[in-house]
Amino acid sequence: xxxxxxxxxxxxxxxxxxxxxxxxxxxxxxxxxxxxxxxxxxxxxxxxxxxxxxxxxxxxxxxxxxxxxxxxxxxxxxxxxxxxxxxxxxxxxxxxxxxxxxxxxxxxxxxxxxxxxxxxxxxxxxxxxxxxxxxxxxx
Amino acid sequence: xxxxxxxxxxxxxxxxxxxxxxxxxxxxxxxxxxxxxxxxxxxxxxxxxxxxxxxxxxxxxxxxxxxxxxxxxxxxxxxxxxxxxxxxxxxxxxxxxxxxxxxxxxxxxxxxxxxxxxxxxxxxxxxxxxxxxxxxxxxxxxxxxxxxxxxxxxxxxxxxxxxxxxxxxxxxxxxxxxxxxxxxxxxxxxxxxxxxxxxxxxxxxxxxxxxxxxxxxxxxxxxxxxxxxxxxxxxxxxxxxxxxxxxxxxxx
Numbered sequence: 292x293x294x295x296x297x298x299x300x301x302x303x304x305x306x307x308x309x310x311x312x313x314x315x316x317x318x319x320x321x322x323x324x325x326x327x328x329x330x331x332x333x334x335x336x337x338x339x340x341x342x343x344x345x346x347x348x349x350x351x352x353x354x355x356x357x358x359x360x361x362x363x364x365x366x367x368x369x370x371x372x373x374x375x376x377x378x379x380x381x382x383x384x385x386x387x388x389x390x391x392x393x394x395x396x397x398x399x400x401x402x403x404x405x406x407x408x409x410x411x412x413x414x415x416x417x418x419x420x421x422x423x424x425x426x427x428x429x430x
Numbered sequence: 431x432x433x434x435x436x437x438x439x440x441x442x443x444x445x446x447x448x449x450x451x452x453x454x455x456x457x458x459x460x461x462x463x464x465x466x467x468x469x470x471x472x473x474x475x476x477x478x479x480x481x482x483x484x485x486x487x488x489x490x491x492x493x494x495x496x497x498x499x500x501x502x503x504x505x506x507x508x509x510x511x512x513x514x515x516x517x518x519x520x521x522x523x524x525x526x527x528x529x530x531x532x533x534x535x536x537x538x539x540x541x542x543x544x545x546x547x548x549x550x551x552x553x554x555x556x557x558x559x560x561x562x563x564x565x566x567x568x569x570x571x572x573x574x575x576x577x578x579x580x581x582x583x584x585x586x587x588x589x590x591x592x593x594x595x596x597x598x599x600x601x602x603x604x605x606x607x608x609x610x611x612x613x614x615x616x617x618x619x620x621x622x623x624x625x626x627x628x629x630x631x632x633x634x635x636x637x638x639x640x641x642x643x644x645x646x647x648x649x650x651x652x653x654x655x656x657x658x659x660x661x662x663x664x665x666x667x668x669x670x671x672x673x674x675x676x677x678x679x680x681x682x
Contacts, residue, residue, distance in 0.1 A: 315540070315603065316515035320654025320667075324605070391652050391671065398668040401654060 319405040327384050330377035337374055368427030372420055379415045383408040450474045450530045452483055454495065455537035456547050465544065468492075469533070476526035480513055480536065484520060484548075497548035504661060507597030511548050512537045517599040517659040539602035541611065555598045558614045562622035562640055567633035584629040591624040591669050593662040600656035600666050606649050613649045614641065616656035616666045623669040626682050634682045642677045650674070 315321070348355040361367070387404045391397035397404075449471050457465040470491055472483045481502055488495045500506040502521045509520040513536050514528060520536075528534055542550040572578050594617060601607050601615035622641055626634045641647045647670055656666040676682050 314515055315512070315605075315655070317603075317605075317653060317655045318658055320652065320658070321605065324651050324653040388652060391667075392674065398652070398654070398657075398665065398671055401652070401667075 319402045323384055323387070323405050323408070326380060327388070330381040333377050334374075334381060365427055368424070371427075372423060375419055375423075376412075376416060379419075380408070380412050383411050445475055447473050447475050448525070448530055450483065450525060451533040452487065453533045453535050454487075454547070455535075456495075457538075457544055458494070458546060465537075474525045474530075476524070478525050479521055480518075480523045480525070480528075480534070481509060481520040483525070483534075484536070495548075496546045505595060507595035507661075510539055510597040510599040510602070510661070512539055512602075517603040519597060519599065519661045522661055539598060541602045541604070541608045542598065550602075552598060554611060555601055555615065555617065556596075558601075558618040559596065559621060562614065562618050562637055563633065564621040564625065566625065566628070566631055567636070568630060569632040578630040580629055587629070588624050588627040590664050591620045591627075593664050594620050594624070595662060596621075597661060599659040599661055600664075603655040603659035605653055605655065606651055610645070610649065612645045614643075614646055616650075616670065619647060619650075619670050619673055620664060620666055623673050626673060626676060634676070635680075638673070638677050638680070638682075641673060647674045647677060 344355070344358050347358055384405075387401070387408050390404060391401055450473075452470045452472060453467050454470065455465050456462070456468045470483075470487045472486050472491075474483055474486075481499055484495065484497055484499075488497075497509065497511070497520070499509040499521065501508070504519055504522045507519070510517060511520055512518075513520065513523055514534055517539055536548065538544055538548045538550050542552060542555060545551050568578065596617060598617060600620070601617045604613070604616055607613050607615045619641060622637045625631045626637050650667070650670045652667055652671075654667050656670075657664070657668070660666055
């Protein structure tokens, strides 16, 4: 075998220590699905806890008040921002998925609709977050 | 006029070449327990393809590198692989379209059993393909002239899904298929679509029943990875959506 390559000789193979490139680089569709999953599971666990704490009122009103009282801390206030962020994204993206499934041109405009979802999410959060944080931190 | 134009190009005229680093996920079932990454530096021209790089590595550096390719021109669908985190055909991916300031990662497609280096076992993929009965099933005799005449509009109805070359780039880009190998996958649904919406075919109902399954079209989560990955530009998610609608209507 004649080793004659243009401009340089092939270097000996080395074993790379870097483990990379294993993550699939999807685009808007895949990342909206990932976010939809994450927010969906997060909302599910919130609802689970929410049903349990609401059901406490049947056990004893004092226990219910004690649990609800612990929610009125700034940490939970910030948590509520995350909760609303998740629900708002899940709701708007849910409408996008319905349009993809039932509107004949839905899949053609899925990328545009993804950015519309992000835009609506930003507008909603801009309206909600400052007002909510003022309430949380002014107590 | 001078005839010197046919002379061999001088050093100044030579097309510029680049040293490109490829990091390839290797796996030899007889030696390795786990796949490993290996670097290769290859001298490439901007107009070369990733397949040319694999050839250079195999022919000049390491003859044990294993991959599939047949036609090498984007028709046979043998060389689908994950290049820089996206499924593509190595023979249709030009070096100039990749960022060669960083290494180029090449690995086998995901979701199918890895056999060696870039070769996977395609049998589960073809099994799903066979299950949707991808052949014409007609209950009537052909008309006069022994042809099944079809209008241009009827032919255009399924034109997009006739382009499939069964390279598995779509099915192995699907997050649902990665975690649930029982899912039919985009390619099988595309090929079912090709016959479901064919006016000459009489077995649409059968195929819709096959795909109206827990592992059928309803597994699709519209991530659009298949549409992005398809080297033939088929609007796969659109085709799956049309099959979903047909399942709900009960007819094409």
